[in-house]
Amino acid sequence: MHDHPDGGLVVRCLLPWAESVELLDGKSGRKLGDLQKVHKSGLYELSFKRRRNRFAYRFRATGWQASVELEDPYRFSSCLAESDLYLFNEGTQEKTYRWMGSHAKCLDGVDGVHFVVWAPAARRVSVVGDFNGWDGRQHMMRKHPAAGVWDIFIPGVQDFALYKYEILDGDGHLLPLKADPYARSMQHPPETASRVLKSESFPWCDSEWLACRERGGQLQQPVSIYEVNLASWRRVPEEGNRYLSYAELADQLIPYVLDMDFTHIQLMPVSEFPFDGSWGYQPIGLYAPSIRFGTPDEFKGFINQCHKRGLGVLLDWVPGHFPTDIHGLGRFDGTCLYEHMDKRKGFHPDWNTLIYNYGRREVISYLLSNANFWIEEYHIDGLRVDAVASMLYLDYSREHGEWEPNEQGGRENLEAIEFLRTVNTRLYQSHPGILMIAEESTAWPGVSKPVDQGGLGFGLKWNMGWMNDTLRYMERDPIYRQHHQNEMTFGIMYAWSEHFILPLSHDEVVHGKHSLIDKMPGDDWQKFANLRAYLGFMWAHPGKKLLFMGGEFGQYHEWNHDKSLDWHLLREQKHRGVQSLVRDLNRTYRSLSALYRLDSDPAGFQWLQLNNHQLSILAWIRWGGESTPPVVIISNFTPETYRDYRAGVPWPGRYIERLNTDGCEYGGSGQGNGGAVVTRDTPWDDQPQSLQLTLPPLATLVLEWQSPDTGSIS
Template identity: 65%
Template sequence: MCQLHPAGLYECTLAQCPRDLVYRLQAHWGERQWLLEDPYRFPPCLSDGDFYYFAEGSEETAWRYLGANQRTVDGVAGVLFAVWAPNARRVSVVGDFNGWDGRRHVMRRHPASGVWELFIPQVAELSLYKYELVDAAGVVLPLKADPFARSMQHPPQTACRVPGAGNFNWRDGAWLERRAAARAVAEAISIYEVHAASWRRRVTEGNRYLSYLELADELIPYVVEQGFTHIQLLPLSEYPFDGSWGYQPLGLYAPSIRFGAPDELRTFVDRCHVSGIGVLLDWVPGHFPADDHGLGRFDGTALYEHEDPRQGLHPDWNTLIYNYGRGEVISYLLSNANYWLEEFHIDGLRVDAVASMLYLDYSRRQGEWIPNPHGGRENLAAITLLREVNRRMYARHPGILMVAEESTAWSGVSRPVDAGGLGFGFKWNMGWMNDSLRYMARDPVHRSYHHEEMTFGILYAWDENFILPLSHDEVVHGKHSLLEKMPGDDWRQFANLRAYLGFMWAYPGKKLLFMGGEIAQRREWNHDRELDWELLAQGTHRGVQQLVRDLNRVYRDLAALYRRDCEPGGFTWLQPDRRGMSLFAWLRLGGEGAPPVVVVANFTPRVHHGYRVGAPRAGWYAECLNTDASEYGGSGQGNLGGAMADDRGADGQPCSLAITVPPLATLILVHRPGGEAL
């Protein structure tokens, strides 16, 4: 071959050259010689037709042909690389297999779609790679990570890794069948929210993270023992900065290598399912970081984001906002939601910062945002995207949970798309969380003046399908841990926390508790260290842990506490107006076959003896949970197992109970006409 250009361009002319000519190249470098396959003897693997749905904004499986995918072409194994970069002058694959030399593997461009592709033979699994792009002006850009990379190096290193062929042996078929048949709004759902990097650490081994496999060994049995139904993991999409907790993802398709390889995450999920535990994952389609190797100005232009910072930049987080009106970006996000559900059998996505997507003026002053075509503040493109994601994911994966973290009064977040809603299955009840925590932080002597902070939530409790969240956001940045939010001395803080947890578990709505809340963590959560497990050497902390375990058991066992969570017929106030006593009483009803449950919550240190509360039926009511029980660290006041309801009507009910109401405590009593215990 003759060298035509000193940059490394060679040419060879053959007298006869059939279309299916098979050849190899022999290369010489000093004294070294080797044979190699020429990528350019292989025909293109993709056509413009393959990208039709991607460009349209309706593709749900784009990772199967974009990114790096192992292929065998003409009997030769290799990797097909494909990337969308319509405004680039040149795109090359660079990696440890070609000396990171952009001259070696220049990609072919599909003009109609702007997708570049190249099949490179003999590239091994886990090989490192990036893309070298030259923009329209001829400027070589910083090396870019693959937007569809399915594995990446451990931060702060930023290269992508060629994924394996994918042949994981799932064992969770029975779980998926049960999931598909379930009706989530009528199920007991109790979620343990986990930050994988700080639940536990190997302190004696450099304070390292637990791997996915170690989490499977330790987290799953703990969650089973505590009685939670689901684990919700903070974002696992690869992220460069530990302090973002995963909420600034850069590799949206890459499970964080901090904890192990993708198949090890699959093993974790599979073992959760086999153990009867669902797995939810935080998903962040609202923004992405502006790191040089990320999506920002990917081909030299605002490709994934908006050009105008009034639409494309988050002022709060200094991150970039996806262009939700561009077909290829819609497909990128739509496919990503499906990727986690399909490839990892995730049971649902909790969508982060939905309010920031819905409102064009989110956290912006006048003049810092651009109205929609109708002059409004609603982000119409983002609304359409969220509806499409929810509609399509529920259709593809029956029984999943799509959950919105939405902090405003937007109507219909958890209503079906065809009814005008956003199509989520559930919404976090941020109003209940804020009001109830504000109430609990008050000294009991002042609570009577703020009684409505605990009763107001019922006025809108069925506007949406709600999850009651005590999440990570409530125990950081000076907000104090749940225990330290409570007023009073040590005994009263614990009593208040126990009463509050009992109140929450008996209140309408599914449950979510961030890790550490169940052991009454004293310090705020710190992502750089594990939870303070040594606190369990103290009886008061063990008592809270036991209480949460029993709350989950009672919650699952009593259908009245969950079956009609999302309909008003499942709740009746008995005593909403005992303002002077800071006492609340209500009835939970589960319909046919579910015995009624009476709940009484007392948020003062005063004990009430012979206190009468209404009941729907006569007979024995078993005291199935008392947060003041001595085994939880309480004073042991209570009703010696239960009380008998007589036909003396009260609180709008035909019968009533005379009970002892302990100090700073919640009681849960269930109708057991035969006198049996729970």
């Protein structure tokens, strides 16, 4: 409805499919007149030359042998707030998801959906969907030129309606239909449309969990993470090898992880992604949990159940790059909008993906809001940020001449650094107690140091060096390990430089790298003994823990994202033995605070035997501070049994054998120390007392000091 140039009012609508259109009073429904077709495209018009006051109205359109009453989307004014647009353009809006994308609203008593999209260079943007026959002429959006944002309120759009954006670029060329960058639900791949999601409230019942999380102190708590790919943890082969749903995963995965006594589940990316083979690391719908496993509310239900049962949920987050699929972010409005225009900064040669433009403020608002979205809307307990190294370095995976130095002449991506610092600072301020975790594979200094101390502000960093060194050692035949003991000990040299997680992740069991059990040398018995000894070494080493699914029971085959884990292997005792060991490692780890309380403090660790290369033996103490009993750990990485082996200890008394990876219950030979050892008054390893032990073959012992009540023997 507009003012008529000659006075009065004029009402127009564009309904290409209609044969006739009537104007109805918006309140009474009374017919006010017939609109005349003034253009063959379907443009209709009705004038009121004497009427000056605007009024509510709707149309009755007849066509295709049907009659339907319609609200006019153009009679509703914009409901965007100038403050939101300003902060979005400034790059400081961390809750853009609350108004960008599609949101159910009721305006002037009419229910509908408000659509908002950023496309500053576009000549026209239309919402197209199954509610308008995918006709871009019908719902052309209103532009806010200063912000580059377009919006429209469309009455009557139903929940889960499919839609995309039809965009004419600045030259008038029609682009491929684009999915909504802020869509909170999407079609099941390979279909690519966004879906309206009207339901926004969820009956959370995890307030106690969140309150406990907010108190923080995670770095002084046990953190043992089970990394999961939802598509392949378990499938339903009798039903076409289908995925488990979020609801089924809540019923099956959560009890399993709780039984294994992990503290957290870490989910590989669940943001909607088009290609199964990317494992989620090339997402298109950064705000939409994958519909492969169910609805967004069902995913919230999964997280809710985790929290109710005391299990944290971490999510892989991918702000480093995005795929080139034509319905995605690439050249979204005909220009390099989300990606950097310079291919030296905007294209990743290894993954054939596009890289975000971290210097564009609206892109920062998009990514910052997304990180906040998962924590605020889905109650996620932390984000593991993927491929941080690729973001930090301008020359990452590039040859000479393929990258341009920064303004200071260096190879650091200053814009990406500032972005990471901003995300970490904002999230820790808004959500104390969460975990921000960096997968950073270089020696970049201060990844897990606070921003005000010159760091990147992460809480934890994956220790990729430790993983590479120790796996290299374990892959060697034991006869050669004596020459490479430094591969097991070098990690302590820098263990306090960051807050570390020790990761045995999915990346280590794919692409010809072999499964964990298949990396181990020797016959079948030695393979399993090696793996058990290594896992014991890992759980007793300073640093939080992460183990990818399948490793906990010694799966033979490499991980395959197209099928379930080989659960049938648990019919064999040797695989059940590894599973039992991991369960007991987690329980022992949780129960002995010396194994985690001072993870990032050199006062929590002391070598006893560092240089026993010839026998490939390592021994150390874990301290937990005052009033915390010390724990002594000894690893024997040879297939030899050593009897009457002496190791120094700091305090006299009884040392309980809390865990022996050679136990019969784990598939080992059952050699050990009868459950406990009493100290002798013989100084050793620069300690005032010592233990005389049986060291089982290819095994790790965990010994907890109990008390001196039983006395010493000379």
